[in-house]
Amino acid sequence: MTSLDDLPIRDDLRGLSPYGAPQKHVRIQLNVNENTHPIPDAVAAGISQAIAVALATVNRYPDREFTELRDSLARYLGHRLTRDNIWAANGSNEILQQFLQAFGGPGRSVLGFRPTYSMHSIIAAGTGTRWIAAERDEEYRISPETAVRAIERENPDVVFFCAPNNPTGTPLPLETIEAAYDATDAMIVVDEAYVEFAPAALPTALTLLPGRPRLVVSRTMSKAFAFAGARVGYLAADPAVTDAMRLVRLPYHLSALTQAAAIAALAHTPEMLAMVDDIKAQRDRLLDELPKLGYPVHESWSNFVLFGGVDDPHALFERLLEDDIIIRDLGIPNHLRVSAGTESETTEFLDALARITAEQAASRSIGRIGA
């Protein structure tokens, strides 16, 4: 059989592994931070109708500039942004890929702070951009000083922040972004995939955009909007950044069906985001309940919780799978990550974990008696 190594693949891709979150048919899926609430039937009907209209002219290429979608996204974001500030793609992963095609690439580097979203380094590899991993402070935070020190040491062409951070849930102070921006001539990207789950009153990196043409805020409809399967991500930045994206995007990269679906979904923003408060409540339940079971948690402003105190993460992951529950093992020693589900999913996860933890404690004490 032919293996990858037999092919004349790019040398810098040899030995790499693809993104690999397991896709299993499990009843309770709390492993990839999806919104586990389906979108409301009435909204789904409206989106279907919009797609049907788009289908009538699908013999033609779609609007290459997806103007109406950029208008809708600008309206959703507010902050006096207009369509000229907005770029969209098939998921924010594609946004980041196009971004690194334009601002990274061979001979250039991107700095990130580990542990962070695994796709950041994978997209760097795919675009031939050298990935530099810097360390965080206590509790996965990044102070302005820590960010500036890493930037001055490594002198990267691009800096990636993730706010709140995946997989830790950690918030990022705006002061860190401002200090990083001032410390370099590099492009600064803030991945705000989970920002809708942060406290609503707090300012996001969008507030820092005026006067900062090298700052880019990346967003997605995959999480809060419950639109992961539709593949819609976007960025807000200076119009010059969107011009850079035009140089590398494939023409017509956003299908007419995707554009129609996203515009229709954004027209129903309140209904689409209706479950966000409930998801935050379930996250807060996880933050309260996991420590009571002996698993200390890390502060989370997102729709998932990273918890520690796990003797054997792989074994616990597998044991939960036996109960038809999948969560995420990210290779962080003694830790696992779980997404906040619906109320009943979250209850089932917590109940199963309590049961398994009690079983393990019982078998340990039997082990001691036997020894």
Ligand SMILES: *Cc1c(COP(=O)(O)O)cnc(C)c1O
């Ligand atoms: C889930 C996630 C995304 C979303 O990716 P899409 O391609 O938009 O589905 C982006 N960034 C982070 C940090 C994520 O966790």
